[in-house]
Amino acid sequence: MDTTTSTTPPAPAWARPALFALLMATAVLYLWNLSANGWANSFYSAAAQAGSQSWTALFYGSSDAANAITVDKPPASLWIMGLSVRLFGLNSFALLAPQVLMGVASVGVVHASVRRHWGAAAGLIAGVVLALTPVAALMFRFNNPDALLVLLMTLAAWATMRSIESGAIRWFALAGLLLGLGFLTKTLQVLLVVPFFGIAFLVAADTTVRRRVVGAVVGTATMVLSAGWWVAVVELVPEGMRPYIGGSQTNSFLELTFGYNGLGRLSGEEAGSVGGGNGWGETGLLRMFGSTVGGQISWAIPSAFILLGVGLWLRGRAPRTDIRRAGYLVWGGWLTVTMATFSFMAGIFHEYYTVALAPAVAALVGMGTAEAWERRTDALGSITLSAATAAAATWGFILLSRTDDYGWLRVAVLAIGMAAALLLLVITRVHTRAVSVIIAAALFSGLAGPAAYSLTTVSQSHSGSIVTAGPSTGGDPGGGRPGAGPDGGGGRQGGGLLDASTPSTEVIAALSADAGSYTWVAAAVGSQNAAGLQLGTQLPVMSIGGFNGSDPSPTLEQFQQYVEDGRVHYFAAGDGRGAAAGGSGSGSRISAWVSEHFTKVTIDGSTFYDLTSPADTSSRTTTPDDGGQTDV
Structure with missing residues (x-):
């Protein structure tokens, strides 16, 4: 099938029950053992408690209800947690359940965006890949701002795709609104996805050049306004009438944004950094595949890039408004820019930041698999399916070999995956009854490893400022950072600056x-x-x-x-x-x-x-x- 229009493929009878099962299974996985995380990151839990007691503290994101100082991030995620605590009292579930709901919603949005132009099977694959990504299973059960940030970026990608499909400016304005709210969640990180969202709209939106330019201006203005109103209030209110802006050295949110949370993260020159210097691990192209980061996010990254490259090649001569090529630009640009930034940033870097890559990886796997499957009768299609499966199986084997916990599983992943990869080369020649078995084997080889890591993650407790998903690996589980604990699975790092102690x-x-x-x-x-x-x-x-x-x-x-x-x-x-x-x-x-x-x-x-x-x-x-x- 060569989709160059905005027509949504008809949904088979199994599509809706399968989506319902996916969302329910995701909710059960993320809710399982949730209370074991306690206060999770007490830094944000205390701010949520303060916001539940003081509307001023809620608005500014203050660390305490008397408004001495704010947290070192804007307050959007705290608004949700603070309101939850107001409704349900101060307890672990009230603090963490909102993030679970954000995770389930993110899975649903990725599914919907991919299904719309690549079909129900593609949407289901994308949703499953996201749900089982270990760092997603960690952060959608944790109270850092990353859960809300990921949901807002995912919604913005969905809205961007709708704007490209219809040419309607209102959809791109909605994307700008969501990105602005993302800025109020974790400042400049949200901007990493903006370039290719804008490029895709300007190149592929189904409307005139004039309306594309106007739409880009409207989307940008909406983003600035939806973030700027809060920034303007903070900067214009006299310092004596508001809390100090935490993380800044001059009581300025703009300084916080462009310094400690901005250029300082890239250069490593953050004032007051815990660790600093080389304390955040080696930078470079392979950072996302290293001993401390690889098991968090990288399981499907090799396959995603294979499928992205082939997808762009296959859509290379399609009309300007080809919605699938636009999809590769939106999700592929998200993955490429964000991954490059994480790989080379010299400042504060934690493994859990990589949850921001998960929706893009998941979407590309779903999209690219569907595209290659539709062309399986051609050599390029079958070779692509085989290469993506072999890459997932091989890399999964390597990641599982970094721990002693999954000895038998790593062998099964490699053996079954390589067998499936070979059979996918001749998929059109095998018996019809064997096709479903080969597909199941390919999916097993790609999903078994991250599923095992995710199950390990939800079975453990995670608290403190530095947490990781999965079991301990052979590398330095603390990433070389002062204060990082030896448990690797993300347990408590002790008291002090990185974790709170419990008073008697x-x-x-x-x-x-x-x-x-x-x-x-x-x-x-x-x-x-x-x-x-x-x-x-x-x-x-x-x-x-x-x-x-x-x-x-x-x-x-x-x-x-x-x-x-x-x-x-x-x-x-x-x-x-x-x-x-x-x-x-x-x-x-x-x-x-x-x-x-x-x-x-x-x-x-x-x-x-x-x-x-x-x-x-x-x-x-x-x-x-x-x-x-x-x-x-």
Whole structure:
């Protein structure tokens, strides 16, 4: 079939039940053992808790309900979590279920976009590939902004395809709106998909040149407006009337966007980076296939590029408005640009970022497989199917060989996959009854490995700032980063800047006592340190220095004024510095001043300073209820 029009292939009788089964299975997979993740990333959970208590905190994405400082991202994902916590209370399910729904929706959108022009089987394959991608099974069960970002980009790709098909400007405006909301989710990362969305519309939209140019302008303007309104509010509101912008050194969201979250990610020159330098692993073309990243996302990437290349070749001489060629531009451009950026960025890079590649990989596998299958009577079609299957089986075998957990599976994947690849070369000559067996074997060889990794992922707990999918591999599971744990499967990395600790009931009781007399029941250097206390007490805890403890908020002078005004009760002891590189050093100065001037107290083994009790000359260490006696 040579589809050059916008006609949607008729759906077979099995298509709707198959889609329903896919979505239900995805929901069950992602919901399974969900509560084991607890608070997941406490940094965002605490901000969601704050947003459930304060509309101002919800709007700005503040770390606490008293609005000392924001998280280091825009707040769109927190809006959803904060509202969920308002409705269902502060618990793991209320925080993580929205991401599960985003995952199921993303699978559905990829299916719908691919099915519309490549058929129901192609849509089903694309949906299954996305659902079983290990990093997707991780991040659609986690409360980082990535889940919402992926859903919004996927919806934008779908809207772009609709705009190209119909030539209607309103569809491209919708794509711009969704991309703008993506900016309010994770700033500049969303822009990686914009170039080829725009190129595809300008080249292939079924309308005149004038309307294509107007549509591109309207889409761009809609994107800017849908993101810019919030940015304008933040930048125009006086600093004293809003929280400090976390992650910035000048209390500016624009600086955060183009510095710490922008060019700094590419160059590695982020102020306050935890690790920094070479702490984020080797860069280069093979980064997505390395020991720590490969098992997250790369299972189907070789096949996706084979199918993309052949698909573009096959559609090379089609009319300008060929919707399938446009689809290869949209999804192929997404994969190529984003993968290249992740491969060469020298700044902060975590393995879970690669979830942004998953919809594009899945769509290309579905699209390209359908295209090659339709041309299976030609040598190019059968060779393409064979090559894609062999690539998936071979690479799956290599990835599974990096761990000791799947010895028998890796052999089965390679043997069955290579047999299927050989038979696909002569698919038109085999008996009709054998065709379905060969197809099943090819699908098994491509999906068994990521499915095994995904099942391992949902069976584990994941919490903290650095999480990975699947089992431990032979490489460095922490990616060479300071603070990364040895568990590889993404468990807790310990307390400090990368994960929150859980306060004891005694600590919660002490901090909660007479809480109404204070703006913040405690303060701690670093957002994760503050988050654990805040989630335990459900009361505002000031995060000094933001996530890395390196932001100049508050300054020593500001903190001294807060203490003089009686607005902060306790200060959680620590070195005030952690693993952050660069930054203001404000946290260190505050920590030194507190330790010199206030009484140290021990609460159930945890050390605090009581900011309502100046230290005496004997510098005694006391417990809150020991009548001032020395704690021995």
